[in-house]
Amino acid sequence: MLEELEIRALGPIRQARLTPHPGMNAITGETGAGKSMLLNAVELISGAQAQPSRVSPDSEQAWVQAIFDVDKDTDIQELAASAGSECADGQLFINRSVPKNGRSRAVLNGHSVPRTVLTNIATQLVTIHGQSEQLTIAHSARQREFLDSFAGNNEQKQTYISAFNHYTRIKDKLEKLHNAQSEAIAQIDYLKDAISRIESIDPHVGEDEDLKSQRDYIENAAEIAVAQASALSALDGSDDDNGNESVTELISRAIHSLRDVESIEQMADIISRLESVSDEVQDIVYALSQLGDDEVNPQDLDRINERIHDLDELSKRWGPTLEDVLEWKQKAQFELEDLDASPQRIHELEEQVEQAHKIAQDAAKELTQTRVKASHELAEKVTQELASLAMEGSELRISITNRDLDITGADNVAFEFVPFPGSSALPLGKSASGGELSRLMLALELVAFENKHGQGQENYSVPTLIFDEIDAGVGGKAAAELGKRLALLARGAQIIVVTHLPQVAAWADRQFVVSKEKTDDNATTTVSLVEGNQRVEEIARMLSGSQSDMSLQHAAELLEECTLS
Structure with a gap:
């Protein structure tokens, strides 16, 4: 308001x-x-x-x-x-x-x-x-909306819209499959080849990094062996031909030297720390000796490089990581199912389209029935209102004709106005003057209001x-x-x-x-x-153009008379 x-x-x-x-x-x-x-x-x-x-x-x-x-x-x-x-x-x-x-x-x-x-x-x-806004009722879409509002057919409209949308979705899917069948076949071939390539290589997440680490070790095996032997000699000294003391021996001698003063608190702490160092060095010596026990076969290098090459090829095409490659493969498998252009799949969709179209047609018929019934009642009541608005003999007619399905149904709705008996029914806007169209709109609004009021709607x-x-x-x-x-x-x-x-x-x-x-x-x-x-x-003033005693009296009487009981 x-x-x-x-x-x-x-x-x-x-x-x-x-x-x-x-x-x-x-x-x-x-x-x-x-x-x-x-x-x-x-x-x-x-x-x-x-x-x-x-x-x-x-x-x-x-x-x-x-x-x-x-x-x-x-x-x-x-x-x-x-x-x-x-x-x-x-x-x-x-x-x-x-x-x-x-x-x-x-x-x-x-x-x-x-x-x-x-x-x-x-x-x-x-x-x-x-003068201009009232012409909106001359549009067929607005007339259909007005009729539907009067009919109160929202439930039938929603049922139809749902059925029609389902029908168009399946129909579009089938048309897409027909129109782009050659493209779909090419895409199917590509996806199948790609999936086959990925499955034949069978990558695992992080595998490329592990292989590159192995390759680095093999390629540097000689240098690693020299460094490993030198480190073991320095730490352990068991293979030292020069009689040099190793780190473990030096630490052991240091601990032995401090045993005589172990009773002193500070010395006991140092001995404990040296023992910890000795244990850590021994662990390192063990790890180095184990590493030295691994047999390195240079012939494995070709196999590893070939595997890394295959994995890198996958990563470049569908990566950048192997995890991305595997995710792409999974999505490709789903897409492959949707692109299935086999005769069987097309036949299945054609049957679904036919069934969905029938359901939409049945829903459209129910919607049409509500419109036809409401059109008779609306036209009759508006015509009665026109008679009380100084337009006796005028008539509203509503025609409903069939057409192909769209989102609004299967009906063309047309409001036609007959200005006087014997006149042809013409579309609104072409057959009524500005004043007549305004009163026709008032009649429509009155009938709509009474219809809603009768249904108990408050607003x-x-x-x-x-x-x-x-x-x-x-x-x-x-x-x-x-x-x-x-x-x-x-x-x-x-x-x-x-x-x-x-x-x-x-x-x-x-x-x-x-x-x-x-x-x-x-x-x-x-x-x-x-x-x-x-x-x-x-x-x-409106009555006579003046404010005489008589016109004032008539005005007062008119105001008193014009009240609804």
Whole structure:
């Protein structure tokens, strides 16, 4: 629901602030006073294209802000949050600035957002039935959506969408297999060869590093043997022909020398440390002697180099590590299963496509049945509403024809309008004038509201409905009935109507007057809430163009009569 609309420097409106009633609101005023600028303001916060030419002549930019109550609308709150602009206290703030030069700026809850974000959100908040906006109902897609909403067939729609998506997925898979069969066969051959090559070499994680270590040892075996013998001679001395004492002997002699003073605490500690060193040296001597016992066969070098070459080849093609090679092989095996282009696999998919198509067709038939049933009821009720809106003899017809399956079903939905008895039924937008189309939209909204209200739904799907030029060509009792129908619709939705008819304005819960004040330089437009005697005077002006005693009396009587029981 729109709680507040504030406008600055938009056309002739220097500054205005409206606080609409939750029910029905009437916007009245002399022709040319600037009522259209109020609609322009709503269009701007709805993401419409900015027009710098509408900025007031003595201002650098126009600015519009709307505040909506979205406390009960979790969908809108989630939509705002997804745009990075969470709602606070159940309120949604939208403002739009339009400079004379440069780009306009859209702000949602204090955060700048793309204009498309406003469009997505505003379509959930406001529906404008004006000269251009009302033509959206002329589109077949919008008509189908309206009919589905009236039919309440969401369960059948979801069942069908699920079946259709399953059908298209399998169909796409089969077409891909057919269209790229030669490529698939080449890919299959490649994967099979690659997997076979990897399996024939049978690599193990870390095997290449172990082999390179063995190769290094073999290639340096002679140098290793010399170093090993020299180290053993120095440490152990058992093979020393020169009679030099080894490290172990020197340590042993040092320990023996200190035994005489072992009772001294400091000496005992040193002896203990020397014994530890002696044990460590002996372990090293043992390790070196064991290493020396390994027999090195230079002929193994060719075998190891050949194995390393094979492993390196795998790593270069599918690595960089052997672990990566093995992971690639596993993924290739899964891909090979998906690319199976054998006649048997193709036949299996063809059977699956046929079965999925039948399921989707059956679901589409059930969806069509709901639409056909709802189309008869909707057309009949709207035609009855048109009669009460000074359009007796006019008729809404809804045709549903078959077509190929798509995501929306198997139906072409067309709303057709018969303006008078005997006339041909023509598509909306081609057969109705602006005023007729506005009243047709009102009839559609009324029937939709009554349908939802009858189903016990508390919240109307579109919180704010705006009607412009809905009273074109209407007068007398028909005008009063038009106002009454709007007031009835306002029981479940916030209504804002721009009207010239006192019989319509009198039904409103709140009335705003747009007036133009001329000065020496230019003219400015003001927007004022009228209540009490001021409202009686405005209704009187609308009735007779003056405020005579008689017109004031008629105005007061009209306001008193225009209340819903």
